[in-house]
Each structure stands twice: as C-alpha cells, then as structure tokens.
Amino acid sequence: xxxxxxxxxxxxxxxxxxxxxxxxxxxxxxxxxxxxxxxxxxxxxxxxxxxxxxxxxxxxxxxxxxxxxxxxxxxxxxxxxxxxxxxxxxxxxxxxxxxxxxxxxxxxxxxxxxxxxxxxxxxxxxxxxxxxxxxxxxxxxxxxxxxxxxxxxxxxxxxxxxxxxxxxxxxxxxxxxxxxxxxxxxxxxxxxxxxxxxxxxxxxxxxxxxxxxxxxxxxxxxxxxxxxxxxxxxxxxxxxxxxxxxxxxxxxxxxxxxxxxxxxxxxxxxxxxxxxxxxxxxxxxxxxxxxxxxxxxxxxxxxxxxxxxxxxxxxxxxxxxxxxxxxxxxxxxxxxxxxxxxxxxxxxxxxxxxxxxxxxx
Numbered sequence: 520x521x522x523x524x525x526x527x528x529x530x531x532x533x534x535x536x537x538x539x540x541x542x543x544x545x546x547x548x549x550x551x552x553x554x555x556x557x558x559x560x561x562x563x564x565x566x567x568x569x570x571x572x573x574x575x576x577x578x579x580x581x582x583x584x585x586x587x588x589x590x591x592x593x594x595x596x597x598x599x600x601x602x603x604x605x606x607x608x609x610x611x612x613x614x615x616x617x618x619x620x621x622x623x624x625x626x627x628x629x630x631x632x633x634x635x636x637x638x639x640x641x642x643x644x645x646x647x648x649x650x651x652x653x654x655x656x657x658x659x660x661x662x663x664x665x666x667x668x669x670x671x672x673x674x675x676x677x678x679x680x681x682x683x684x685x686x687x688x689x690x691x692x693x694x695x696x697x698x699x700x701x702x703x704x705x706x707x708x709x710x711x712x713x714x715x716x717x718x719x720x721x722x723x724x725x726x727x728x729x730x731x732x733x734x735x736x737x738x739x740x741x742x743x744x745x746x747x748x749x750x751x752x753x754x755x756x757x758x759x760x761x762x763x764x765x766x767x768x769x770x771x772x773x774x775x776x777x778x779x780x781x782x783x784x785x786x787x788x789x790x791x792x793x794x795x796x797x798x799x800x801x802x803x804x805x806x807x808x809x810x811x812x813x814x815x816x817x818x819x820x821x822x823x824x825x826x827x828x829x830x831x832x833x834x835x836x837x838x839x840x841x842x843x844x845x846x847x848x849x850x851x852x853x854x855x856x857x858x859x860x861x862x863x864x865x866x867x868x869x870x871x872x873x874x875x876x877x878x879x880x
Contacts, residue, residue, distance in 0.1 A: 554817065555569045556865065559599075560584050563595070563599060567613070577606070579604040579865065580603055581864065582602075585634060585637060596620075598635040598638045599614070599615045600639060610640070614635070619631055621656075648732065649698075650730065650758075651698060651733075652730040655727065655729050657683065659682050667724055699733065708726055709726075709727040737760050741758065744757075773795055773868060776792045777790070781875075783878040784849065784850060784878065791841045792809070803828075803860075810857050812856070814855050826844055852874075
C-alpha cells in the first residue's frame with residue numbers, strides 16, 4: 520500500500536489502521552490466512568499473509584529498501600523488497616514500489632527502476648519468482664478528454680498499444696526486461712474523484728497501478744481492478760498466480776516446546792523448550808524472543824505477551840537440557856508458545872495449543 524497515513528507508519532499511535540482492518544478481514548476467511556510479516560518505508564507499507572498451515576515452511580524473511588525522495592533521504596517514493604525463503608531453500612521475492620509521479624517524468628521513472636533493482640535480491644540464484652507491484656506511475660500520453668473519450672468507446676487496447684509508457688518501456692527494453700504482465704482488460708486506475716468512479720480529468724486517466732512478474736514456474740490466473748474500493752484517487756488492482764516450486768522436505772522445527780498442561784489464571788506461566796539442529800550457532804541471537812500467541816495465531820509478528828530469549832534460563836529435566844521462559848498469569852483462553860528468530864524474522868517453533876482456565880474454588 521502507498522500513501523498510508525504517517526500516523527499509521529512513521530509516527531504510530533493510530534488505533535484503527537489499514538493493517539488492522541486487513542487482518543480482521545483475513546481472519547474471517549475460511550482458508551486460514553495469517554499475517555506472516557510486515558514492514559514500512561515512510562508512507563509505503565507491505566503486509567504478507569500466508570495460509571496458517573504454511574507457517575512451518577518459512578525459513579527466513581528478508582527486507583531491502585530503496586529511497587528516492589529528497590535525494591534518497593526519505594522513502595515516500597521508493598521500493599521495498601521482501602524475500603521469503605522456504606525450507607527447501609528456494610525463494611520468492613515481492614517488490615512494492617511507489618515511483619516518481621508526473622507524465623513528463625518517464626526518464627526519472629526508468630532511472631528509479633534501475634536504482635531499485637537491488638530490491639529484487641538479484642545476487643540470489645535460488646529466487647524462483649519475482650513479483651513487482653505498486654503505483655508505478657507510468658502514464659498514458661495524451662489529452663485527458665481525448666483519452667477519456669477512448670475509454671468510453673472501449674478503446675483501451677489502442678491506448679495500451681500506442682500511448683502507454685510502461686508498455687513502451689518494456690517494448691524498448693528501457694525497464695523491466697524479462698518481466699511479464701497479464702493482459703489488461705480493466706480501465707485505467709487513476710485518477711478518480713475520491714468516493715466515486717468518475718475520472719478527475721485534471722490528469723490523463725492512466726494505468727498507474729500494476730503487477731508484473733518474472734519466473735519460469737508462474738502460471739497467471741487473473742488480473743483485475745476493484746472499483747468497490749473508493750477511498751483514494753486510485754482504484755486498487757489485484758492479481759492471482761499459481762506458483763510451482765520444488766517439493767518441501769519434512770518440516771522439523773529448530774525449536775521444540777514441551778507440551779503444556781491445562782494452566783490456571785492465578786499461576787505465572789512457565790514453558791520449557793529445546794534448541795535443536797545447532798540452531799543457536801547457525802542463526803541464534805539475544806534479540807530472539809518467545810511469545811504467547813492465541814491458539815489461532817492470527818498475527819505472527821504480534822504476540823499477546825513476549826520475553827527476550829536473554830531472560831530465559833537453563834534447566835535440566837531427566838538428563839535433557841532445556842530453556843525455561845516465564846510469563847505473568849494469563850487470562851482464560853487457548854494459547855500457544857512461539858519462538859521468533861531475529862535473524863530469520865519468522866517463527867522457529869510453535870507449541871501445541873494449551874488452555875488457561877479459572878482455578879476451581
């Protein structure tokens with residue numbers, strides 16, 4: 520998402536956020552989508568959701584940032600790269616960009632693309648797919664009224680083939696070499712009067728919002744706009760793909776939690792866990808933490824409570840060394856413990872669910 524309010528990203532403190540609204544909507548879906556990771560750059564925000572069953576398949580999440588506002592000082596215009604590495608060591612990359620605006624800034628957008636390519640993690644040969652999306656701000660060249668008339672006459676293909684800057688950039692190898700785009704069969708997504716589907720003809724209607732992709736294992740499914748969302752001068756777009764990846768190995772968590780019995784609300788919670796597979800030497804950090812999550816785990820990044828790994832202590836139980844974490848008493852509910860890795864930026868282990876109940880009198 521671009522142009523998110525500063526109060527939600529930079530400053531903080533906003534109670535009702537786009538991220539919270541998206542999370543609540545995702546939680547109503549039957550396919551169990553949970554928030555895996557999130558980050559922001561000034562007013563640009565990336566939120567990654569996955570099916571709950573795929574959480575153990577994630578090995579590492581990395582971010583890269585490229586800033587193009589005020590000579591690179593801020594990132595109102597810029598890109599965020601997200602690389603998700605799976606347990607089979609293959610990776611998928613998403614690049615979310617907000618390119619420089621104005622119809623006359625074609626060359627600046629081309630330059631921004633080339634400076635932002637680092638967000639694709641080009642040095643990683645295990646990247647199997649790259650999706651580049653966002654407000655790329657490429658415009659239709661022409662008079663606003665004439666372009667509007669062609670849209671009403673259903674001549675969008677003519678505009679795309681002859682007057683659209685991103686198609687030109689790809690055709691002339693100026694940018695996005697090797698990337699593809701699904702056929703566009705929706706009207707320009709910019710610029711609208713907020714709250715309506717009427718174009719504001721102070722700007723030439725353009726397909727500013729795009730989704731491009733690169734990779735041999737990607738099968739496009741759909742590419743549409745959503746004119747039910749009218750809170751911006753842009754109409755959002757959405758794209759669906761099928762992605763074929765190598766088979767996933769059997770999942771073995773690097774952190775194994777001991778099963779907790781039913782617990783009482785009056786007793787501080789004590790959990791025990793082991794670090795396996797030489798985890799600490801490979802990826803451990805004193806910035807790792809252990810969190811208490813609702814059993815549903817709607818948001819991997821925001822536990823109900825958490826403690827630094829540095830506050831945990833050693834204990835030997837039946838000749839096995841383990842670590843112990845302690846939490847203040849919990850209210851009634853069903854929970855899980857999770858171990859979050861600072862280096863990998865994702866969960867390294869989850870306990871089975873356990874209940875906390877009121878102590879009988």
